[in-house]
Amino acid sequence: MTDSSQPQTPNSQGFIRAFRALVIMLAVAGLAFWVYQNAVQPEADKPFKLGLDLAGGSHLVYEADVSNIDAAEVPELMSVLRDVIERRVNVFGVSEPIVQVESSSFVTEEPVQRLVVELPGVSDVGEAVAEIGRTPLLEFKLYDEALAAQQETLQNLESLGESATGSRAEIGNVTIDGEAISQEPPFRDTGLTGRYLETAALEFAGGNSGQLSNEPLVSVRFTAEGAELFAEITRNNVNKQLGIFLDGELLSAPNINEPITGGTAIISGGFTAEEARALAQNLSFGALPVPIELQSTQTVGASLGAEVLGKGMQAGVYGLGLVLLFMLLWYRLPGLVAGAALLSYVTIMLALFQLIPVTLTAAGLAGFVLSLGMAVDANVLVFERMKEEYAKGISSREAASIGFTRAWSAIRDGNITSLLSAIILFWFGTSLVKGFALVFGIGVIMSMLTALVVTRTLLLTLPDTKKSAGTLLATLLGNGIQK
């Protein structure tokens, strides 16, 4: 195999080629290990992100009525709306909910503002809709010392009971003075709510009189009616704590130092400027800033989603196996190289799905399985060109090199049109189509890249021979119909 006149150069070249091939295969193997770790470990930082149709859950689309709002203010209002809804969804206790604003594309005459809410794992759509449909509530409540004391007593009883009998259930029903003890934070209603709020604004504490300078605060101004109520409450409850609740969650509980008659209140609570601004924003729109209406709902049961995922993966594994088998049987040794390139393609794609991350849906999985069949195309193009040259009597390595040069224009033009299609799809598409277009587009680029890097390097590493040699190796480098 070595050239007798120049024994050194081909040898060192061969060594470099083999080394490069080894590095590439090791890198792909390492990546595959990483992908696998991320997929199976429950606490991985980059797990696969499953869409609702695979993980189960609810997908709600609300349409916001912005017809009475100045177009310039719409984006800000929508972001406020998103925050309000997100807060409510978080109260719902769903893991990783998604709340996003989606504006209909330029295709329709009138842009429609939508709010998309995804609740993984929530298959009771009614409960979710009810929760979101609730108007957000800003409440001012007074600290209830009596209730706090009762709760403390109950807690003591419980800990006693636990140590005595180990049963909490019985103690949970203990009543004092014939009334069930609330387990809520010990505050009682004052009747003062967000309804009486006029505005809320971000402020910074002045640097005077010993106050911490520049502490971000939120000041709220009540309406005339609210100011009266507020004055009355503060007058009667000096030195008590006034809890400020948003959607039932205690935000802060400042102490009432003196009666406040000016109709304004300051909410402090160690906010960062960003937090304070967000709070002021949310308070200003304690009620939804724009009316919303439920447009579409989609629910998939969790067990069903798992079933779809399992079948999709099964189809992927079998599809991959069959394509590998076909390539190996038809193209023999180069087919093996194409197999390595295809496995690299799958590894890189899965890694990108985890990294970007791409939300996997049933459609995305189907598109990926489809791409397994199409990804070998660049390899097939090269091998066919290589075969032509090889049949002419050119050595296999040179034939491979020529094959790449000749097939390039077809690979380039074919892939560019596919990429353009993907871009258009992404541009026009709804979120579902966008996901498909993204997978499709990345797939096109990666299949081209693996063919150009992995296939090329490995193919040029294969031992060099000529068809006329008639050896087993010469046959292995041929393909299909030829001997």
Added chain:
Amino acid sequence: MFLITYRKIFLAIAAVIMLGSALIIGSLGLNLGIDFTGGSLTEVSYEIAPNKTELENLINTQNLGGISVRASVDEAGRDAYLIRTRDLSESERVELESTVTSLGEAGEISRFTSIGPVIGQELRDKALYAILGVVLIIVIYVAFAFRGIGTPVSSWTYGAITIFVLIHDVLVPTALMSILGYVAGIEVDVLFVMALLAVLGYSVNDTIVVFDRVRENLMANRVEKRTKREEAGVMYEDVNYTLTKPYDKIVGEAVRETLARSINTSLTTFIALLALYFLGGAVTQTFALILMAGVLAGTYSSLCIASPLVVTYAQWRAKKETN
């Protein structure tokens, strides 16, 4: 190359396929799903499913207007019904749920989708624009990429023929969808549009590979003749190309040389789709079927329509010019 020699037969077959598909679509129509029309689709699964008429009658007491109930099997293999109604309000949905689960054994809503009419209309528009946009960009790119191909037909001809090929490739799977809708009540959803777009991408790739070989063979089989002339003190150089082989022979060779590649790529794609069809579950089964039809149509069109058509057109032009 027999594909070029007997091109009239292959083009006639293509014409029959296209006309037939258009007729099927025209007469049977498309069974548009709620993705496009708006409405609600409820899948209810049972351990022991109730009688279909009984279920229908019970749902009808709720006065939801026209409903359709279709027996199916859910992803876990349980007997299920797909109930299609108009766009339901929250209270109507709750009522429907309690109605359908009151029958049979262990009834459970396994899937519920409700789409407002506005979103449906918008999606329909978007789908149409997306398909048109993709076709347009492909044609422009083909015309651009093959510029300078010159003799005997311009690059725009290749672009225009690509459109024709793409129409063929969209018609065939759409006709299949039309039949599936008529026979089995399968509805057109967003997945179908994605399948069509994937077919477009696949087919144009296939066609470009053949055209690319035509381009290469044209370059290899031409002689360049440069003539210099002077006009008003300015030197001009005219470059003329003459083909050393007849155009149809050159195209024929290009088709022969790309045949193995076309068939092999179709096969690998088809194999992957077969796996998806048989193992991928009910959600993507129709998607796989439509794509298989599309891949077959795309392979046929790039081999038996694109190149024969370009030869037929070149000869028709040559004839017109000599007359």
